[in-house]
Amino acid sequence: MAMDLGRLAKQKSGNRRIRGLGSQILREQTALSGRLRIKASDLGIELPSTEDLRGRRQISALERDSGRAFDKKFLQVLFEDHRRDLAQFRKAADNLNDSALKVFAGTGMMILEEELDSIRSVSGKK
DSSP states (O other), X not given: OHHHHHHHHHHHOOOHHXXXXXXXXXXXXXXXXXXXXXXXXXXXXXXXXXXXXXHHHHHHHHHHOOHHHHHHHHHHHHHHHHHHHHHHHHHHHHHOOOHHHHHHHHHHHHHHHHXXXXXXXXXXXX
């Protein structure tokens, strides 16, 4: 979902900082997703190819917004999505036995935490 959010920000936001954040999210999440797909393939795990229903609804709603309304909702959705993802990565890191997957989860957590810092900076959240 974060990649779709990044694309939307680049296309729809009139705010330079939000477009820049969208570019950052798109770039970093594309790389992280690629590494995840490789790990999953190596382990014979098939990842879902589509977004969950909540994610699709949020993206659809954002596609209809523009201007400041878009920017505000975008930052809210992106922030909450990252918080949920970070919680999942933490849970995985705590419960995984495979050392390579633990390293991957740790890397993912680091990326998500840095992106959350960027989201907070752009949105003014603490």
